[in-house]
Amino acid sequence: MFDYTDKHVIITGGAAGIGFGIAKCFHDAGAKISIGDFRPDALDAALAQLSPERSYGYTVDVRDEKQIDTFFHSAEQEFGPVDIVVANAGVIPSVSVVNMTVEDWDRVMDTNARGTFLTCRAGARSMLANSNQGKIITIASIAADAARVDASHYCASKAAIVQFTKSLALEMAKHQINVNIIKPGYVEVESDVSPLSEEYKEVTRKGIPLGRPGQPEDIGNMALFLASDYAEHITGESFVVAGGASAGRANLPPAQP
Numbered sequence: 001m002f003d004y005t006d007k008h009v010i011i012t013g014g015a016a017g018i019g020f021g022i023a024k025c026f027h028d029a030g031a032k033i034s035i036g037d038f039r040p041d042a043l044d045a046a047l048a049q050l051s052p053e054r055s056y057g058y059t060v061d062v063r064d065e066k067q068i069d070t071f072f073h074s075a076e077q078e079f080g081p082v083d084i085v086v087a088n089a090g091v092i093p094s095v096s097v098v099n100m101t102v103e104d105w106d107r108v109m110d111t112n113a114r115g116t117f118l119t120c121r122a123g124a125r126s127m128l129a130n131s132n133q134g135k136i137i138t139i140a141s142i143a144a145d146a147a148r149v150d151a152s153h154y155c156a157s158k159a160a161i162v163q164f165t166k167s168l169a170l171e172m173a174k175h176q177i178n179v180n181i182i183k184p185g186y187v188e189v190e191s192d193v194s195p196l197s198e199e200y201k202e203v204t205r206k207g208i209p210l211g212r213p214g215q216p217e218d219i220g221n222m223a224l225f226l227a228s229d230y231a232e233h234i235t236g237e238s239f240v241v242a243g244g245a246s247a248g249r250a251n252l253p254p255a256q257p
């Protein structure tokens with residue numbers, strides 16, 4: 001349905017989970033894929049599932065300005081100027097505000113918010129330098145709007161991503177660079193970095209009207225649309241992919257006795 005042949009897509013946090021799902025969708029649509037992730041073993045395992053001639057991996061911590069810039073430089077040496085950037089790397093820990101350390105707060109804000117800023121900045125600079133139109137996508141969450149307990153740092157980081165992305169979209173509009181946000185609901189991944197409890201997964205599943213958790217390719221499919229010509233007149237917008245979970249409360253009993 002989508003043809004991304006000869007397009008270069010850079011994805012952070014693409015060694016696993018949603019990021020790999022997005023990478024796979026673009027890869028299967030013909031693109032050249034550069035994945036940045038801070039876990040070299042996971043990166044190797046991810047690359048083993050993609051065509052060697054159209055995939056590149058680089059060990060990078062998105063919190064580090066120099067590492068991100070070097071990653072972009074090295075990916076562009078490999079596959080040429082970037083066409084599409086997906087700022088996906090993120091962590092999802094749980095801790096209440098009263099028990100939260102400054103280190104807990106900083107790790108989440110630095111990975112999710114600062115990492116998104118550094119990734120988008122590198123992408124936008126490259127697109128402007130190469131005068132090529134481009135597409136930038138950030139990954140927020142329905143948690144940007146619907147707060148939940150033990151996730152104040154996470155919810156705050158995702159709300160920050162939304163406003164950051166909208167501002168960037170306004171700045172990039174005159175260059176015809178589209179910048180949009182995907183807000184996933186619960187997506188089923190087996191994360192080594194941010195494991196979720198069985199109880200949390202079970203309760204969350206019951207609140208999804210379409211009756212199943214999201215899969216990484218559900219988010220990848222939205223990314224394929226947003227990076228395509230079909231989305232040419234869309235920028236600065238958020239797109240929820242959550243099986244209806246943000247529409248309301250699907251798991252209430254009948255209100256009448």
Ligand SMILES: NC(=O)c1ccc[n+]([C@@H]2O[C@H](COP(=O)([O-])OP(=O)(O)OC[C@H]3O[C@@H](n4cnc5c(N)ncnc54)[C@H](O)[C@@H]3O)[C@@H](O)[C@H]2O)c1
Nearest residue numbers: 013016017018037038061062088089090141184186187191
């Ligand atoms: N899974 C969900 O239900 C869900 C819902 C909403 C939003 N999200 C968002 O989707 C994104 C991906 O989450 P996921 O569920 O696939 O998690 P995941 O843990 O499966 O994957 C995240 C990837 O990011 C990498 N990563 C983490 N910190 C990094 C850093 N500092 N530098 C480089 N790489 C780093 C990890 O190594 C991992 O490969 C995150 O931004 C997350 O907040 C996930």
